[in-house]
Amino acid sequence: VIDVATGLHAGAAVLAALFRREREGVGSRLTLSLWDCALDLLINQAQNALVGGSNPGRMGTAHPNLVPYRAFQAADGDVAIAVGSDAQWAKLVAALEVTLPEGAEWATNPGRVTDRERVEACVAQAVAHLTRAEVESRLIGVPCAPVNHILEAMDDAQAKATGARIETEGVPHVASPHRFHV
Incomplete structure (x- = not known):
């Protein structure tokens, strides 16, 4: 993955250098390392570690700052659900008929991040009996896709x-x- 990502970065950097040459008449020398590109792929986890001062634990496919945002097991395979806003969360709850526990403060992402395990368990339960296609057809306006x-x-x-x-x-x-x- 790192060598492919480095190639993609190289292509973008060459285009930026050509654009600069066209605009400013100045050439550029490109330095690009596999290591730096590997760190770039860690952007969410690395930034959290730098700001928080501690290493993250294993999270599988989950996003460190958004909940729910990971792959869930549907009846016929995995489906990725990526709730990026509170409005999308409300759509998910309605579309999947998620039963919210008494007193759960999940209307906003910080509340869902704090209670990640229970949120993900509720979503997992709602998705488990549906096919990937059924999840996708219900979650209009919520980023999701089958994991093929x-x-x-x-x-x-x-x-x-x-x-x-x-x-x-x-x-x-x-x-x-x-x-x-x-």
């Missing part, structure tokens, strides 16, 4: 529509995500 296995992703309608999967001389492979149109 690789072959599911490569066979997905979106992958087919965008041409993400192609064949060369009978060998299937992932196409470049760059599509240039004249």
Whole structure:
């Protein structure tokens, strides 16, 4: 992952350098390390550690600052749910008919972060009996998506529509995500 991320950063940096040369007439020398790009991928956890002064514990797919924001087990596989605002939380509660415990102060994200374990348990319970497609169809306005296995992703309608999967001389492979149109 780090080598791929470093390549992506390199591409963006080269474009920025070319833009600067075009605007200011000044060239640039690019220095880019795998280490720095690895740290960049830790942005949420690293920033929390730097500000809070302690290392985070393992969180799986969960976001350190937003709750609920992780993968949950649906009836037919995992589904990622990414509640990024209190309004999205209210939509989730209504759409999934989440039963809130007496006295729970979950209307705002700080309350949900403080009580992460119970919030996630309630969402997990609401999702467990639904298929991934049912969760996705109910959560209109709440970021969510099925967590696909690789072959599911490569066979997905979106992958087919965008041409993400192609064949060369009978060998299937992932196409470049760059599509240039004249």
